[in-house]
Amino acid sequence: MTRYNCLQCPGYCCSHDRIAVSDFDIQRLARHFGLSEADARERFTYRYHTAEADEQILRHHQDHIYKSVCRFFDRDARRCTVYEARPNVCRRYPYGKSCGYYTFLKFEREHQGDDEFIPSA
Ligand code: SF4
Numbered sequence: 001m002t003r004y005n006c007l008q009c010p011g012y013c014c015s016h017d018r019i020a021v022s023d024f025d026i027q028r029l030a031r032h033f034g035l036s037e038a039d040a041r042e043r044f045t046y047r048y049h050t051a052e053a054d055e056q057i058l059r060h061h062q063d064h065i066y067k068s069v070c071r072f073f074d075r076d077a078r079r080c081t082v083y084e085a086r087p088n089v090c091r092r093y094p095y096g097k098s099c100g101y102y103t104f105l106k107f108e109r110e111h112q113g114d115d116e117f118i119p120s121a
């Protein structure tokens with residue numbers, strides 16, 4: 001059984017700065033939106049290239065809770081708008097039965113006595 005509940009979380013994982021996607025992920029997003037792969041790559045991602053990394057990263061938009069979130073994240077409903085077409089990394093996260101952020105969130109909410117408390121980013 002999983003020890004986290006994404007429905008009670010404001011979507012911290014979707015605020016990660018570098019959510020790297022594969023060509024396959026981009027093709028799936030392109031199909032989902034009826035776009036060419038090149039258009040999807042340009043619209044939804046950008047290249048992050050340093051001495052340590054060379055990745056295609058999901059673009060972000062500004063957010064009122066975290067500084068910014070993935071461009072596919074609905075900032076009011078706090079959920080993914082491309083769930084069926086989301087990239088593999090989003091399918092796998094948080095890679096196990098627990099989520100570090102959720103454990104922290106739950107602790108803070110219990111501590112504050114407020115089920116909807118959100119720690120400042
Ligand atoms: S941070 Fe953890 S609990 Fe929150 S949405 Fe992501 S996986 Fe779910």
Ligand code: SF4
Pocket residue numbers: 013014019058070071072073074079080081082083086087090
């Ligand atoms: S594609 Fe969906 S699940 Fe993945 S980071 Fe963006 S909003 Fe979150």
